[in-house]
Amino acid sequence: MRKDIDAVPEREIIMAPKMGLVVLVSRYELGGDRCDDLLAATAKSLTEAGIDLVVGQRVVENVGDALAVCDQFKNSGITSLAIVDATWQSDSLKYLFARELGLPTLYWATPYPETLSMACVQHFTSILKIQDIPYQYVYGLPTDNAAVRKAVLVAKAGHIISTLANARVAFVGPRNYWRIAGAMDMVNEEWEFSKKFGATIVHLEMEEITDFAEGVADDEARSVLQDLASRTGKVNASDETLLWSAKVYLGTKAIVEKYNLDVVVGECYPRYSGLLNLAASWLGDEGLVVETEGDLGNAVVQHILNTAASGDEVAIASILGETGSFDDENDQLNFAHEGSTATVYAEGVNEVRVEQMGDGTQVCFTVKPLKKVTVCSLAGAAGNYKMLVANASTLEASQEEWDAAGIRLYAKLRFSEKPSKVVDTMVREGIGHHWLIKEGDYAELMQVVCDYLQVSTLRM
CATH class of the missing domain: 3.40.50.1070 (Rossmann fold)
Structure with a gap:
């Protein structure tokens, strides 16, 4: 049972x-x-x-x-x-x-x-x-x-x-047995990452979530959808897909409880595109990091930012996205993603659109204007890591800009530096295409955390 x-x-x-x-x-x-x-x-x-x-x-x-x-x-x-x-x-x-x-x-x-x-x-x-x-x-x-x-x-x-x-980070999804220059079922970097940051990596299969989800009755899933309606938005996905997302949400909560997890990192490509996106958005509002693209490092940074924000009058959630385009003339850097972010970052739930995508959905909206956000991204390997730590603001986006970005998760950012300089610096310093936005100013605190963890920082 x-x-x-x-x-x-x-x-x-x-x-x-x-x-x-x-x-x-x-x-x-x-x-x-x-x-x-x-x-x-x-x-x-x-x-x-x-x-x-x-x-x-x-x-x-x-x-x-x-x-x-x-x-x-x-x-x-x-x-x-x-x-x-x-x-x-x-x-x-x-x-x-x-x-x-x-x-x-x-x-x-x-x-x-x-x-x-x-x-x-x-x-x-x-x-x-x-x-x-x-x-x-x-x-x-x-x-x-x-x-x-x-x-x-x-x-x-x-x-x-x-x-x-003391954190447990679930790495969810199929893997090969990674043996290149040593007989290990895990890669060396998992050990190196754990030694540097302290978190324990728990290997699980996606079937732990989907098998649980398949056992959820439709009536229970509909009841969950009613409870989550206030942070779901307009749904342009099929009833079947929405019902499945509710069951996946319950399945994700089940493994969190079963293994006492702090972070869930799921595989996306090629088999599970969109599967966890809506569940990640709902759970983000509840303070749990569910990263949907296998980016364990930045999922842990999201957990750090959540912990940093606890007790503040800001959302315990952050946004993961990717470099879109930049425009020096209008002083803006555009940030986009398929969408799995907590809807607290939308201007209102009526501005949120849940669209059909792959094996599930994507959660689409423009990020509301925020005077101060913290921007982070983790890069590195072999125990040597570097973190981008910066401040920026988010700007109001027009419908035309949202359309041009593909009507997905979209944010306009303004840094103290020109957008081209920000991107040049990221590329030169080897910062990856995934980066995080968190409401509030945690740059100085993140610097101190990195100092004690002996993670070098790139400040902008």
């Missing part, structure tokens, strides 16, 4: 960055007497900035203090760390935090010249550089807005990286 999944709730990703805070000091150095005040003031600023803060149970002066606080932090669930240097002290203390915790860490120097705090941070970060360990630092008082903002970015980045390390 098919398992009932009606009670499966919509996915909700909660951004709750949890950071540890500790102050290091040598009582033999000038300025050590202000360490307790530094701890209290920094804790106040970070808590007021929205960080779920765990404060070290003591100011750290020696190895015993450091190990006690490390043990406290290990049991606290923190995903990032801020270390404030009240004075100069031995680098062996910070080494303990780096080795025992291994978390994204912010090294905080205070602007008191007699303490040599900045020199202490500089000394330790030079060691981290030699050891190829990523880091961030700030210089300022506990009330310094720029320093607190950097701490918030590090806390969010730590949360994202921790979430990513």
